[in-house]
Amino acid sequence: MSELRVLVDGTELRLSDTKPHPIGAANGRLHVGDAADAGGFGYLVFEITSWFLHTKTGPRPAGLRLNGRPITRLVEPLSDDDELTIGDRPARPAPPRRPAESAGPGSSGPRTKTGPTAPRRSARPRTLTIGRVGTGADIEIADPSVRAEHAYLEVDTSGRWWIREGSGRLFVDGKRAMTAVADVGTVFVVGQTALTAGPELLSGGAVGDGRTASAATTAVAAPGLRISAGRGLPIDLDGVTVIRGGNTLLDDVSLHIGAGEVVAVVGPSGAGKSSLVKVLLGEHRPDRGTVRIGGGEAAGRHQVRYVPQADDLYPSLTVAETLTFAAGFRAAPDTRPEEIGKRVDTVLGWLSLTGQRDDQIATLSGGQRRRVSIGLELVGDPQLLLLDEPTSGLDLGKDRDIMMRLHNISRSLHCTVVVVTHSVTHLEYVDKLVVMGRGGVLWYAGPPVAPQDEGHASWADWMVDLDVAPDRGPRAGRRPAPRRVVSATARPALNVRGLPQALLREALLVARRGWKSLGGLVALPFCGALLAIFASGDGLRPGPDMAQVLSILTTVAALTGAALTYLQLVHDRAVLQRDWRIGITAGRLVSAKALVYGAVSLLLAALVTATYLGGRDGPPAAFGIAPGLALFAAMALIMMSSMGLGLLVSSFARTLEQAVTLNTLLAVLQVALNGALFPVSVWLTWLLPSRLGLGLIAAYADLNSVRPPGLHHDPLWAHGAVVIPLSVLGMVLVAVWSVVGAAAKTERGWRG
Known part of the structure; x- marks a missing residue:
């Protein structure tokens, strides 16, 4: 028999594992077992190998907490010395350490009683909630696309840590997953944020502007989380080759872009810049090589925020309406309207568009429309922002203004920014320059340089040289065998987000x-x-x-x-x-x-x-x-x-x-x-x-x-x-x- 010992206001109760035991509250006190009304808020029950607290879907007593945190699930596992409180009245259930070698009621044979065992205090919580900043989650992430209870981090009886979906979607190394073991080095994605399992466990604290959160004291080593929010997402391409219709669009491209960097990708027409964009968006699957975003293999577009070259805006909407709709699409469904309004006001200030908030898009200048187009993604606090020719068609002054704003946005939002451009006039605002040549060949990746440093008289001469097809022809290749990949857009059937x-x-x-x-x-x-x-x-x-x-x-x-x-x-x-x-x-x-x-x-x-x-x-x-x-x-x-x-x-x-x-x-x-x-x-x-x-x-x-x-x-x-x-x-x-x-x-x- 595996009985449960419960301390209620200093009185110890012993509960049999043969039946459920009601638990209720009256006059600010908890009542367990026979002393509780069968119509209470839940019951304690032994299932297979462990004791659990089951709570009903109806009203619960105010201030009901387990180990100091609100109870958010209908079923909570119980461990040694857990504390259930309502107000300041605790009831401490202590599951037995091992099943006692004692026969049940009415059975024959020797009866042995389990000797007293000192309770072992668990220094780590068994379940941590991962949610958006301001929602009271154990691990808070500064990402508006993360829900209040997006996912849970849990430890099982063997000490292994697991991550599982809550009310949001979870991706593990680019693939949709309901639950997965949190092995060290595994990359999980919630919203647009990458969580990398490490050697220490995070127990809470808002993560966004800071780089880490405080670590919990644990009895044994448990994985921790390195969180990309507040850092930006790194990009790693390793030997990426894309072949379409017998033409090589990208040829063995290996490239590292650090978290929070501003990168300009330049090159002549046909150099593979658009193909690189499609690879990062998940619209082109490489024939060879791997693409990793945020440390995990990229299988979709859910982490990339993309600003196309054309200003894809509805001319009859105002600036504020356009940004508000965009923020609603990019926010978690449980986001409050005031949160969205505050985010829109912040972005209007960043883009110097506060004075135009009530103007229709049709009345704006080209530079202002371009800023609104960028603002559509900024309202979602992006961690990776990809822009296609953001300065196209603008004069030199507006060109510089856009590049300067992108640099400032990267520093303010801790966002990785990749700009595909033909303009080379304001490269002082970028951290890294990537130069592509015809045939999708990567010629240079490093700090911004002058063309003279690479042996060319001018940028025009360098572009002419890059426009010459490489000596080697398109590489023969075949698409690898299809892998079983869960679509990045797979959702529950009743999900009506957006x-x-x-x-x-x-x-x-x-x-x-x-x-x-x-x-x-x-x-x-x-x-x-x-x-x-x-x-x-x-x-x-x-x-x-x-x-x-x-x-x-x-x-x-x-x-x-x-x-x-x-x-x-x-x-x-x-x-x-x-x-x-x-x-x-x-x-x-x-x-x-x-x-x-x-x-x-x-x-x-x-x-x-x-x-x-x-x-x-x-x-x-x-x-x-x-x-x-x-x-x-x-x-x-x-x-x-x-x-x-x-x-x-x-x-x-x-x-x-x-x-x-x-x-x-x-x-x-x-x-x-x-x-x-x-x-x-x-x-x-x-x-x-x-x-x-x-x-x-x-x-x-x-x-x-x-x-x-x-x-x-x-x-x-x-x-x-x-x-x-x-x-x-x-x-x-x-x-x-x-x-x-x-x-x-x-x-x-x-x-x-």
Whole structure:
């Protein structure tokens, strides 16, 4: 038997391991076992080899703590001399050292009693919480993308330390992991911060501005953590070779970039600078060699913050709104709004944009827009910032201003900064210069030097020499066998990180479209409804013109729905891809557009319905459904499913011209194959919302029975309670699979 001895206010209780023992609180005192109400806040129970404290999900007593820290989990393991307190009333459970050789109640045989054993005080806590600064975690990290209880560091009964996921994601040497042994030298990534296991255990203290945290006194050696927050992330490339299409993009590149350094990467066009960027972003997998970021092998983009060459900003948003949305995307879901607001104000001050916080992006100068673009990443307190041509198109004064600010940001944020640039005029602000030559050959990596020091008369002469292809041709190579790598973007299915911000941003963008654009949204359905009114004086009452009127209404609804979204993804692709790079999936970004424009479709469907019924009669009532409701449902379903098809069209288009062409083709199909002009097989047109929508309202109005001579009989117009729900289901499925398909196509395109 393995009994538990508990001291409550100096009184020792002995608890059997054969049943759970309730634990409760009353009048500021803890009660254990028979003295506690069965409806208390938890119970003590022996499971397999150890005792555990199980707490219920309901309210707990105020001030309930285990070893001085709040209880945050439903199950807590107990060790020697643990102290459970409520206020100042302790209850100390002390698990037995070894199971006693004593028979249980009612058993026969010799009974031996365990002799008294002095309690052994454990000098280290069994579980440490890893969380964001200000959340009260045992190990606090100055990284806004880290959650309050992002991960846990635990020790098992054999003295091994483990790290496991809490409410956030954990990566071990670049691969997603739920739990892993904290062997010395292992690199864990939480948020964008690298934690390297070392010889000492950290027990707490805010880590960010400092380099280390205080070490706990431990009975045995336990791994410690070297934390990259407040230091920056180092980069190590070892023999990296990238071959695509028979061309060598990077040729045996070995490079070390220290934590917190500012590095400029220069070279002529075709020297592999963009390929180096894609390798660091995880978009190019090396054919040979390894890439390590923060000491761990890089398998994704979650630690890299990237500023592209183009200013990928929404012109109708203000500076403060742009940075606030960016901060929300980059922050942990449990971040308070005031934290985000404070971070935005700080970045506005760093970039000297406080005076422009309420200005729209469209009104800013080129240099100011470039600073806002950099600010999108600064609001996330990056530890590795990668910039592609940040000074392109700027005059010499603004060029120097950007480089000086990047140098200051590196020192203030303790951030590693890598700048890919053609400009060599202000290299005094960098710590290291990397020079690439044609064929992806690394020619120089070291302190900034003048071209004369390398035997060239000027930078122009050096660039000309670097632009000459190397003597050796592209190296033969093959891609290594695929490894089992967990995607850096794998998430729990119900994770909706970024979706609320994306929804709010889309809604704001619709509201900011301006009166001309909003007027255009209303004009098409309104004019279409008027055209349907003028087409027949009988409206949708049984008559020879019913099919003609239905064809006009369904065509207007289909064209309106597709017009809402067919440009959305191709026009916003660069902005959305930037959100995707920091971990917001394409599915959430596309879903945000679908939800917002689905709501717009409902409003426009109501406009069409109200306009038409204001001038003409609706169809006869049937199946207990009001005619106005039936017409609105048909218009709304057609618009929303066509809206989904518009997103799908936009995901396949690479340019605006391609999107217009594809949408025109879709419009022709919707008009010609809606079933009103000539007989059309249902099975060939079940993907067309106009066909299904016309069938829905025609079945409701029994068009087959009242059709004029010469108009064909259509099985989709059959008056009955079967066709109508099938048409509704068909349009719902079209909307869903279109949005899912658009998200999948967009995700695959970004992954390359």
